[in-house]
Amino acid sequence: MPVRINPSILSADFVNIERDIGRVASADFVHVDVMDNHFVPNLTFGPQMVGRIQDVSPLPLDVHLMIEDPDRWAPGYAELGAYSVTFHAEAAADAVGLARRLREIGARAGIAVKPGTAIEPYLELLTEFDQVLVMTVEPGFGGQSFIESVMPKLTALSAAVSTSGLDVWLQVDGGVDENTIAIAAAAGADTFVAGSSVFNSGDPAANIAALRAAADLV
Ligand SMILES: O=C(CO)[C@H](O)[C@H](O)COP(=O)(O)O
Numbered sequence: 001m002p003v004r005i006n007p008s009i010l011s012a013d014f015v016n017i018e019r020d021i022g023r024v025a026s027a028d029f030v031h032v033d034v035m036d037n038h039f040v041p042n043l044t045f046g047p048q049m050v051g052r053i054q055d056v057s058p059l060p061l062d063v064h065l066m067i068e069d070p071d072r073w074a075p076g077y078a079e080l081g082a083y084s085v086t087f088h089a090e091a092a093a094d095a096v097g098l099a100r101r102l103r104e105i106g107a108r109a110g111i112a113v114k115p116g117t118a119i120e121p122y123l124e125l126l127t128e129f130d131q132v133l134v135m136t137v138e139p140g141f142g143g144q145s146f147i148e149s150v151m152p153k154l155t156a157l158s159a160a161v162s163t164s165g166l167d168v169w170l171q172v173d174g175g176v177d178e179n180t181i182a183i184a185a186a187a188g189a190d191t192f193v194a195g196s197s198v199f200n201s202g203d204p205a206a207n208i209a210a211l212r213a214a215a216d217l218v
């Protein structure tokens with residue numbers, strides 16, 4: 001199984017983002033959390049900042065939009081060159097239409113669900129998305145504990161992806177560390193976002209290697 005490790009720069013030093021991205025160059029993608037203080041009670045940055053991160057990053061960007069009205073704003077992130085743009089199912093007016101627009105622009109289209117949002121409606125729509133992000137914390141903040149009770153959503157997604165034969169990546173985000181990554185991998189996740197467990201202690205490159213090894217064991 002391919003394992004993708006996407007460090008979240010929510011846990012980076014915001015005045016040294018370029019330096020901190022350099023420290024995670026052994027990862028697969030840089031996960032960029034855009035928060036608007038409306039969809040979630042926190043505020044990070046918008047397209048101008050993400051555009052600069054795109055300019056300096058040696059890794060492609062995996063943009064996670066925790067914003068209201070993604071139908072209006074998400075295409076702009078695809079236009080600035082993000083590799084993948086993931087918007088929340090709870091916020092989109094026309095999730096399928098938006099995903100099609102993102103693909104037309106050239107980005108991978110992702111849909112995210114909060115812990116309390118059912119996955120069943122999206123199992124029928126897998127042809128429309130390149131990745132599905134199952135939140136394992138309530139979106140908004142780094143450093144929270146992994147919610148294991150959402151794992152059945154990954155099991156259901158994994159079965160649906162296998163049946164369909166599609167190459168849809170299954171991502172988890174929130175509370176992913178050396179222990180919880182194995183739980184998520186066993187449930188079917190292949191793409192792992194990690195903020196605090198990569199940046200907050202020790203050496204980020206060693207932390208990435210440890211996460212990769214723990215997911216690979218599954
Ligand atoms: O989307 C997010 C929060 O809404 C972040 O990507 C996530 O929290 C990563 O941080 P950590 O690994 O510390 O939980």
Ligand SMILES: [Fe+2]
Pocket residue numbers: 008031032033064173193
């Ligand atoms: Fe995220």
